[in-house]
Amino acid sequence: MIQAPRGTFDVLPDEHARYELVEHHARRILGAAGYRRIETPTFEATELFARGVGEATDIVQKEMYTFDDGGGRSLTLRPEGTAPVCRAYIQHGMHKLPQPVKLWYLSSFYRAEAPQKGRYRQFWQVGTEAIGSEAPETDAELIVLLSELLDALGVRGTRLSLASLGTPETRAEYREELKAYLHDHEAELAPDVRARIDMNPMRAFDSTDPGTRETTRAAPKLLDRLAPEDAEHFAQVRVLLDAAGIPYELDPTLVRGLDYYTRTVFEFSSDALGAQSGVGGGGRYDRLIEQLDGPPTPASGWAAGIERMLLAAGELPVAPELVDLFVALASPQSAGAGFDLVREARRAGLQAQLELTGRSLKGQLRYADRIGARYVAILGDGSGGHASLKDMLSGEQHDTPVQNVIPTILRASRL
DSSP: OOOOOTTOOOOOHHHHHHHHHHHHHHHHHHHHTTOEEOOOOSEEEHHHHHHHTOTTSHIIIIIOOEEEOSSSOEEEEOSOSHHHHHHHHHHTTGGGSSSSEEEEEEEEEEOOOOOBTTBOSEEEEEEEEEESOOOHHHHHHHHHHHHHHHHHTTOOSEEEEEEEOOOHHHHHHHHHHHHHHHHHTGGGSOHHHHHTTTTOGGGGGGOOOHHHHHHHHTSOOGGGGOOHHHHHHHHHHHHHHHHHTOOOEEOTTOOOSSTTOEEEEEEEEEGGGTTSOEEEEEEEOTTHHHHTTSOOOOEEEEEEEHHHHHHHHOSOOOOOOOEEEEEEESSGGGHHHHHHHHHHHHHTTOOEEEOOSOOOHHHHHHHHHHTTEEEEEEEOTTSSSEEEEEETTTOOEEEEEGGGHHHHHHHHHHO
């Protein structure tokens, strides 16, 4: 039997209702703050991610689904959302719009990584990008919005970790200092950490190896080496979060898996997820648009994994789908009249379904009850333009002209 590829999954109708709940809250919360929806193509030029995300990152080196399009062009299924949105910002001249340009997306992404609980090779994220502002208020607003989304979904046991990466220049100086420290302690590090000291030393802080974790505790920290203007920017972000009542923990070892971050970085995690606890995060990326040949443009954003948010939220109260009217057929000859009735009902704004499988009348009534139909209109070939309309809540049933079925239901719905 052919099954879904490893690391992917089907979103079945009952589960899709929970995804729609995420979309509903995202649209409500982000829309109220002036964010407008954007969607980018599922695949992009591979160069976009190599230049934007970073050649040395695990995403580019190990996790991208890259293919030749048959014409010699290398394309990649998008592994993340920020670089494509920045590409769209540049391509469509959004720098000419009033700044900042506030955008949000809800899309599928693809990474060839080992599947784990809540982590898949095809996954869904909701994300935001505020492009064109360097103000610390932008960073604080984005963090508050993600906190509100997590609260609205009932994500349990959330914790916010906060840090600053400063500028690329500061980070370059720090990288050399960190590399020297790690080389001095190579014998105490895990083999994979030793292998990438020169390429990506900051990822040492991500290691779960006990010896590496013990060694990095005494390593120099970037947060202690920020330039004065970066330190002031970070301090102002903290003041704003304190004023908003958003609790956080300073984490000088916080590392994002993408090279484009500058200054503020943050991550929300949930105790409900165990070791793989991250649910969403992001930060500032003031140089990315310029790296992609756009004008110098400050920006900030975040992304949150929908599967992980739903996993951490547990059971969500999803309202059942309404069925205002089910049209039952007492004989096959009434199918045409039933077809016309459901069409008119839908045009009137009602949720209406028609019997389609040839069940007995008793079976049709059982089905109507199972789907929660509010009313059942029973049509027969000898009805002469009449229907027997049954109120499924009260059990009352009466004959009425077919043209009165819809007005009767509409009047009842207003009571």
